Amino acid sequence: MWAKKHLLYTEATRHPFILSIRDGSVDLSSFKRWLGQDYVFVREFVPFVASVLIKASKKSDDGNDMEVILGGLASLNEIAWFKSEASKWDVPLSNTVVHKANQNYRRFLENLMLPEVDYAVAITAFWAIEAVYQESFAHCLEDGSKTPSELQDTCQRWGNEGFGEYCRSLQKIANRCLEKASSDVLTKAEVTFLRVLEHEVEFWNMSHGCA
Numbered sequence: 001m002w003a004k005k006h007l008l009y010t011e012a013t014r015h016p017f018i019l020s021i022r023d024g025s026v027d028l029s030s031f032k033r034w035l036g037q038d039y040v041f042v043r044e045f046v047p048f049v050a051s052v053l054i055k056a057s058k059k060s061d062d063g064n065d066m067e068v069i070l071g072g073l074a075s076l077n078e079i080a081w082f083k084s085e086a087s088k089w090d091v092p093l094s095n096t097v098v099h100k101a102n103q104n105y106r107r108f109l110e111n112l113m114l115p116e117v118d119y120a121v122a123i124t125a126f127w128a129i130e131a132v133y134q135e136s137f138a139h140c141l142e143d144g145s146k147t148p149s150e151l152q153d154t155c156q157r158w159g160n161e162g163f164g165e166y167c168r169s170l171q172k173i174a175n176r177c178l179e180k181a182s183s184d185v186l187t188k189a190e191v192t193f194l195r196v197l198e199h200e201v202e203f204w205n206m207s208h209g210c211a
């Protein structure tokens with residue numbers, strides 16, 4: 001299980017699309033395709049985060065959780081960022097055809113929003129979703145990367161130090177919840193974590209346009 005997790009995590013955070021941004025060889029049509037699809041994804045991600053906030057308000061025994069999650073919601077003011085980024089790249093957002101992988105990921109999020117899903121499971125998924133983007137885009141900003149200057153804004157959005165700090169806060173919350181979780185919930189959280197990684201890999205794969 002650990003080996004599988006490790007492999008999938010690397011696949012999700014070092015995807016060929018990300019590596020192509022990092023080495024500057026990125027195909028701009030792939031980038032635009034990703035941008036349009038991610039906008040659609042984020043519109044569904046906002047209600048998911050709101051559902052995690054509701055779970056935190058009911059279940060959490062630590063007053064700090066709500067602040068961290070609210071911070072995440074506030075940064076999802078991304079909707080506006082997507083709109084300006086899309087106009088910069090001439091990507092029409094209004095009539096984006098929602099790709100299959102995106103639909104599957106959004107359906108997965110919808111299921112995680114159900115009230116019967118444990119807070120520990122939902123917060124683990126939330127952390128994993130954010131961490132994949134943070135690790136991926138931070139990789140494009142490391143010393144020695146040749147990320148094209150016009151893509152720096154995007155990489156900064158998720159790769160910046162503040163976002164990294166926020167992901168570590170989410171991880172702490174998730175770890176605290178999992179330490180107290182029953183073995184049943186723990187298993188569900190593990191499975192959910194792996195599903196997130198699989199969905200993220202499929203999501204990056206979409207950028208090729210042939211999947």
Ligand SMILES: Cc1ncc(CNC=O)c(N)n1
Nearest residue numbers: 038041042045129130133203
């Ligand atoms: C597919 C996917 N996964 C994670 C993120 C990062 N979270 C919010 O922006 C994202 N934008 N898109």
